[in-house]
Amino acid sequence: MYDTSNFYFMYFEILSQFYFSLILIALICFVEILINFNKTFYLKFFLLLISISILFLNASLLYCLKNGYNRWIIELPKTIIALSGVNIIFFLLFQQRKTKILFITFFIFLLHILIIYLLTNIIKIDVSINKMNEFEFFKRCLKYIVIIIILIFFIRQKDFIKRKLNEQNVYHLKIINWCNSFVFIISIHLAFVTVLIFLPKSFSNFESIEMNFLICMIILFRPIFLNKNDFTLSLSNTFNKNFGGIILKEKFKIEFFEKMYFIKKTASIEDFSEQINFNKEILNEYILIEYGLNFIDLINKSRIDFFIQTIHHKKFKNLTIDALAEQVGFGSRPSLYRSFKKFHGGTPTDLIKSLS
Numbered sequence: 100m101y102d103t104s105n106f107y108f109m110y111f112e113i114l115s116q117f118y119f120s121l122i123l124i125a126l127i128c129f130v131e132i133l134i135n136f137n138k139t140f141y142l143k144f145f146l147l148l149i150s151i152s153i154l155f156l157n158a159s160l161l162y163c164l165k166n167g168y169n170r171w172i173i174e175l176p177k178t179i180i181a182l183s184g185v186n187i188i189f190f191l192l193f194q195q196r197k198t199k200i201l202f203i204t205f206f207i208f209l210l211h212i213l214i215i216y217l218l219t220n221i222i223k224i225d226v227s228i229n230k231m232n233e234f235e236f237f238k239r240c241l242k243y244i245v246i247i248i249i250l251i252f253f254i255r256q257k258d259f260i261k262r263k264l265n266e267q268n269v270y271h272l273k274i275i276n277w278c279n280s281f282v283f284i285i286s287i288h289l290a291f292v293t294v295l296i297f298l299p300k301s302f303s304n305f306e307s308i309e310m311n312f313l314i315c316m317i318i319l320f321r322p323i324f325l326n327k328n329d330f331t332l333s334l335s336n337t338f339n340k341n342f343g344g345i346i347l348k349e350k351f352k353i354e355f356f357e358k359m360y361f362i363k364k365t366a367s368i369e370d371f372s373e374q375i376n377f378n379k380e381i382l383n384e385y386i387l388i389e390y391g392l393n394f395i396d397l398i399n400k401s402r403i404d405f406f407i408q409t410i411h412h413k414k415f416k417n418l419t420i421d422a423l424a425e426q427v428g429f430g431s432r433p434s435l436y437r438s439f440k441k442f443h444g445g446t447p448t449d450l451i452k453s454l455s
Contacts, residue, residue: 111164114160114164114304114308115161115164117305117308118157118158118160118161118164118308119157119161121153121154121157121308121311121312121315122154122157122158122161124312124315125150125151125153125154125157125311125315126150126154127319128146128150128153128315128318128319129147129150129151129154131319132146132147132150132318133147135326136325136326137326139190139325141190142187142190142325145183145184145186145187145190146183146187146318146321148179148183149179149180149183149184149314149318150315150318152176152177152179152180152183153176153180153311153314153315155172155176156173156176156177156180156307156311157307157311159172159173159176160173160304160307170215170218170219171215171219174211174215175211175212175215177307178207178208178211179208180314181249182204182205182207182208184281184314185200185204186200186201186204188278188281191274191277191278246285246288246289246292247289249285254282273322273388274322276322277317277321277322280317280320281317284310284313284314284316284317287309287313288306288309288310288313291305291306291309291310292306322388323387323388323391347375347377347381347382347385348385348389350375350377351375351382351385351386354371354374354375355371355401356401359405360374361397361398361401361402361405361428362402362405362426362427362428363428364428364430366398366428367394368382368383368394368395371394382394398428399438399441399442400438400442402427402428402429402435402438403427403438403439403442403443405427405428406423406424406426406427406435406439406447407443407450409423409426409427410423410447410450410451410454411454416455420432420435420447420448420451423435423447435447
């Protein structure tokens, strides 16, 4: 006869591992946003709120595995995550804070608190196992309908954003793609819930795990330019594919890489923007969106790439490290070593020895 106690022990162990993993992932999201996200504060606040809510939710689920279900610590974080997502969508849509939406979502949050209070303290509901089993299928179907409504809302907002923004603008296109990812995760979640409706109740715990993981991935793989740039400039029409984008891309490629501007000792964003006759702020925006680096990091990374190419040529094999550093644009050996460790790992000396 099958030992059900072993099955449930394994089941709770697996859930515990998933919850703990999500706590770590949410913590990584929180720290990453805290460190890398400088602008805009409104977006940063809600991204941090989502991260900390996911962390708290999974810590609560881990707690409830051993101590029983607690409506307050399970349901409120879910509401915060959903309402924060709505505020982010509307911010992307209107490119500014919408006070009306902020008040509406806050009111919904307070209303949810009131409902939980009524359910736990005023209205006495029979939550026996038999009663729960009777209504379980109905509850899942109701949840399914709610998710469909949320999906329709996000699709409508995504389409509105697509119509409002200019797909010829690289920044706009990345925002549109990021909004598409919101719709994608809700669609995946809807499919997941569809399957769960016809599975035993015990599998419903994996619904939260799947959704939280996807949300964390959306946060971690957000458009890089949102981290450090003025949102108004990023979403302006100054960098369109059919105008400034192509011109800047071609100029940048020729001057920076083909003519090897990066080996210039006095390289700077001011000097380079004058050389290619392009606005410094737009140039900074372009480098960040195209390469995911600031100008100085791109200079040093390009020098390291050139250094690695250089040491493979026989005519340079007798040069000292200092001479090689000079050859690729670094002013000193320590500068070479710092950048090499950052963009490659290890030391230049170890790499040269391995080649010989």
